[in-house]
Amino acid sequence: MSSDPFDDILTLEDQFFSEGYRQGTEDGVQAGKIEGRSVGLAKGYEKFLESGRIHGRSVVWANRLSLPQKTAADTSPGEQQQKTCSLPPLPPNARLEKNVTAAFALLEPDTLSKENSDDAVNDFDDRFKRAQGKVKIIERMTGEAAVKVGAEIRSGESKDA
Template sequence: MASDPLEDVFNIEERFYNEGYEQGLRDGVQAGRIEGRSFGMEKGFEKFLESGRLAGKAVVWANRVPPQAVGAAGAKEPCTLPQLPKNARLEKNINTLYALVEPDTLSTANSDEAVQDFDDRVKRALGKAKIVERMAGGSSAKETS
């Protein structure tokens, strides 16, 4: 006997379900990619903002370190920020901090290794910044970022 003429009518619900499922799956994959990319860009921006903030602090601290030798003939320029104490360990920590977050050396690649290296460097730089803040007498908790 030929196929039942009402078979399409009886299976219409399943056919529409399968079509809707496939379309929802395609739309979900596309929306997931868009959301993932947006989230990744947001997190990347936050990480680079933090590294830039730390690099800026390192530059300010480096400029507050007293110069090695002051010439007697040179006129003294007014300084709006107080000089940091002359301390070789403090200078070393400031230099290390800047080396960790120097913008030219940070990778913008999106590989697992590059992201892990970036996160590790920023984490180490945060530790150095806390050390320098304690030695310089600054407070990190009260500063606005």
């Protein structure tokens, strides 16, 4: 028995370090999963919120497109009273119509996959980026600027400060 009685005491620091490192790693993995899930949910919510906003704008633009008007003889008096619009129609332009239709089709809710797979997420991100590009083109063509909703409110800063 050549075992030194002080071996356990001399390696005590290494044992505590190893045990603490193992526990810290396990706790970090668990905390990382929780934080990753919450960040993922927040980012997903922001993307779907923005896609809904873009889709809504494309619906409004589609309704403002200059469509062939019916003559007064073709419309009934009831239809003439219902056709009140507070927004001016968009100028007739084939390129504008094509971009509005594309923006509408890219983010149509019925065609978007809500699965949590890599392919579905990549498809959504691709369509979302393409729709954002179409919106920028439409904004430039119509002279309408996008309104940043809540950007200054969330940060607590204003442009005047």
